[in-house]
Amino acid sequence: MSIFQEVKGEIDALFRFDDNLIVRHHDEFDVRRWSAMALGRPHGLLFGWTPMWRKTIRDRAA
Template identity: 50%
Template sequence: MHANQTTLENLYLAFSQLDADGMAACYADSARFEDEAFSLRGKHEVAGMWRMLCSATLTGNRADWRLTWRDVQADAQTGQTHWEAYYRFSATKRLVHNIVDANFTFDDEGRILTHHDRFNFWRWSWKALGMPGLVLGWSPMFRKQVRKQARANLDRFLAKNTALEAA
């Protein structure tokens, strides 16, 4: 097994345990993350997103949380995996099963440099948001609004937690 495959196994093991610090340790300082909701630059933002998501699950909906992953492959430059998350979306309290394919690149130290998650946004929005997601989830305007809200939530989380760390 290539060391970068171990990095991915460590990432998803930490994620399954909602261990955001363990996840953060897998990323390079200049990491980039992309999915349907986020476009993040730097380990501070990427780790902050995982901390926000893990915190929301730990404080509100831990009993509903489950993560599975498979098909983990990696070499010196790239990697990929398939993962599925089962959780209760905090904003609506709706149960979600999200099916994700992820692609990665690595730095020379075996840390994740780029992470790109792909999933069916319409399916996710239907499960997470109910009727609005079912009716509007296909719309680029709706996707843009979801991204804007996700970014605002992350900015608030980072500001609050940076203030707490500084205190």
């Protein structure tokens, strides 16, 4: 029995470059699907759609 779970995610990433350096980076992904994988079910599905949870993820990523 393996303790590892395969995680698959679809992410759209946008980059802006200046002098071959990344000056802006923006990712978009389905927070509900990500939270279901990160937290497991049912917790991820319950929390994934809440605005508070989304704000927490955005704040930590910034």
